[in-house]
Amino acid sequence: MQKVIKNLFKGNIFIIAIGLTIAIAYLSLMKVPKTEISFGNSDKIYHLFAYFLLTITWLISFYKKEKLKYIVLFACIIYGIIIEVLQESLTLYRTGDYKDVLANVLGSVIAFIVFVQIFKKFNVN
Secondary structure, X not given: OHHHHHHHHOOOHHHHHHHHHHHHHHHHXXXXXXXXXXXXXXXXXXXHHHHHHHHHHHHHHOXXXXXXXXXXXXXXXXXXXXXXXXXXXHOOOOOOOHHHHHHHHHHHXXXXXXXXXXXXXXXXX
């Protein structure tokens, strides 16, 4: 099973990263149907998870270029900030939220830490 998963990602991780980037933009800027149910701040978990996946896929895409890992982290954080600004400025139905930005940053930082630790453990070059 691991071999199947490895072969699936091999050569496709860059495309997956681009797709994830587009999906996050779309989901962040689309109009969400109104519901009576309110979940409070539980959406912050979704933000954290989305930006964890975004950052880890971009880091894996460029894993052979060690020096780019900090640029990838910075780019994912800036991307999250830009999305929140766009929600506030481009849409009438979404609002930017600094708590969302914090959740995005936390997800990216956790992904970065996990990536670096895996790199150290397996001494991937």
